[in-house]
Amino acid sequence: MTTEEGRQDRGTDREDGDFEEYADLGATTENAMDIAETSMDRVRKLVPDETLADRIRQKSVHATGDPEFQHLVRFTGETAEEPVVAGARAVLEERPIVTDITMVKAGITGRGHDCPVEKAIGNGAELAARTGMTRTAASVLELDRRGVYDGAIAVVGNAPTAALALADCIEDGTRPAVVVATPVGFVKAAESRKRLRDVAGEHGVPAITNVGRRGGSGLAAGLTNELVHVASDARSGEVDLP
Amino acid sequence: MTTEEGRQDRGTDREDGDFEEYADLGATTENAMDIAETSMDRVRKLVPDETLADRIRQKSVHATGDPEFQHLVRFTGETAEEPVVAGARAVLEERPIVTDITMVKAGITGRGHDCPVEKAIGNGAELAARTGMTRTAASVLELDRRGVYDGAIAVVGNAPTAALALADCIEDGTRPAVVVATPVGFVKAAESRKRLRDVAGEHGVPAITNVGRRGGSGLAAGLTNELVHVASDARSGEVDLP
Known part of the structure; x- marks a missing residue:
């Protein structure tokens, strides 16, 4: 000492x-x-550096420290670029960024955008207590009831049940501008992302997700921040959004 | 709609x-x-389930979603258990948990402990501006100057330069109760953890780190939360701390 x-x-x-x-x-x-x-x-x-989708692949490698992760990213849309363009446009339109948990919210950059950043967790406590569902799932349903997810950048970094709840909301008519979902783990994480891809694809909601058990809050925040960076590049004329 | x-x-x-x-x-x-x-x-x-170190290995797999990660965790101390015991004891003694960035702080559980949880980032702005060092490194040096790290649970989840700064502090005489460091990335992340292991080992500071480029905020928070869980189990008599 x-x-x-x-x-x-x-x-x-x-x-x-x-x-x-x-x-x-x-x-x-x-x-x-x-x-x-x-x-x-x-x-x-x-990682290739040719398309807007490549920028998300690059960021996935940057966030995970693993070059192999580029092969685990999935893009839901007419093209791989569609969810990136939709996300960047939503940033330019200052749509809300809505995260599942506090940790993901804390990872969203404060620079390069004027989007309000909101977290779901902390809402829907009564619903969770009454039904026994997780607090994160209840929080997504509660925000959805208030219309928060329509037109928003919906981000799920941690909770598979939040991803499942978001998929249900989309099935019920909610239309986020883009979904970024990378929950991690051994129970329902991969399955929840698969369901989100299926539902998003069916209802025309652009989405960025990954396959496998890996993922997490840092990845979700990193990919969302890359949407902000693409938007900044579009604002400065470095990138043309199709 | x-x-x-x-x-x-x-x-x-x-x-x-x-x-x-x-x-x-x-x-x-x-x-x-x-x-x-x-x-x-x-x-x-x-993952094996025999020792206290195994609980940290298990948590690393749980947090990353990758069974292979158990082989990437490193324990600095006389035994692999030493940093886990030191961490659990520090939790029982209600020592401060000091994280590098807000995102890691947001991932620390609120249950099972009465430790104050503090983040370094936001401190040391003047030092960063004057020297050109990163804000995270400056924040660690500034908290160290105030004596915050002595006896603390020092957690670095994101910034290699925070890990390097913490290593310098230990070299200069600071003695955290335990260090948990898992910064991620392609520049200095693995090197910063290596240096922290070397310095911690030399000065008798117990540490939990990993090898390779992977890691991140979610992992650091998860491993710290597992120290809290071990402490809870010690409190309830389920685990004997040697």
Whole structure:
């Protein structure tokens, strides 16, 4: 253990040059921007960089740290680009981004968009208590009852039951602008995404999901943030949305 | 699109039996508890269930949805159990849980512990602006300057530079009760965990990390939550902490 005086010497009193190694993604400092580019450059060597769908595939690799993940992403729409374009347009139109849980909401970037960001969890407690369904599923149904999901960017990162509830809402007539769903786990995660793909495909709702048991909150937030980045590039004229 | 009247028929007016499929982890309802057990039962068939370290390995599989992840977890200490015991004891002593970013903090369970939960990000802005280091690294150094990390459960889920900064703090004399570090990515993530293992090992700080590029906020939160669960089991007498 060090003394309080010793502690005063740390951090702020170091030579600035000592800090060059501290740089990374998501930070706003100059050094951090450089490293963020380095990281995406490495990903672009591992994943094709030709289409808007490729940008989502790249982000999936970036978020999971696994080059193989690019092959696990699924796009529901007339083309693979459709859900990316729909998502970027929804960002430009400042539609709400609605996440299943707090953790996914916390991962949504605050920059590059003016969309309200809302989480479902915390709503529908009475419904959960009465029916025994999960709090996340009840929260999705409760927000849907209020019309929150129509035209929204609907994001499910954690809870398979939230994905199942969202699929039911779509079947019942709700039309999100786009769905991003990557719940993780051994019980119902893959099945819930499969059902969401089936229902979304049937009802013309664009969706970005993955196959397999993997996924999670970080992936869902990362893919949603990439929709924001595509929207930013469209705003600046770097990307043409078809 | 549906009418407002149609919307009223959804959710709360369904037959309760329709909701049996909505059940999952982390929820507090009866149905959800059953499914959480089912999920962990499946994981226990894939991962040994003999030691406290196995519980962390199991949780890594549960959090990532990948049975192979059990082989990527590393335990720094005299034994593989040491960081798990140190973490559980720290939970019982109500030590602060200090995360790197908001997303990891959002993933820490609110049940089974009375530890304050704090995030580093948001601190050290002046240091970041002056030096060009990342905001996350600066935030770790700033909290360390205030003595926050001594005796704490130090969790890094996202930022390699936060892990590098934490390693420097340990080298400079800071002694967390335990470190949980699983930053993800292609730039410095694996290297930062390696450095943390080296420094933690050298200075007798117990640590739970992983090898490879994978990891992330969900994993870090999940492993920390498992320390909380071990502590709960110790409190109830189900587990003896050596």
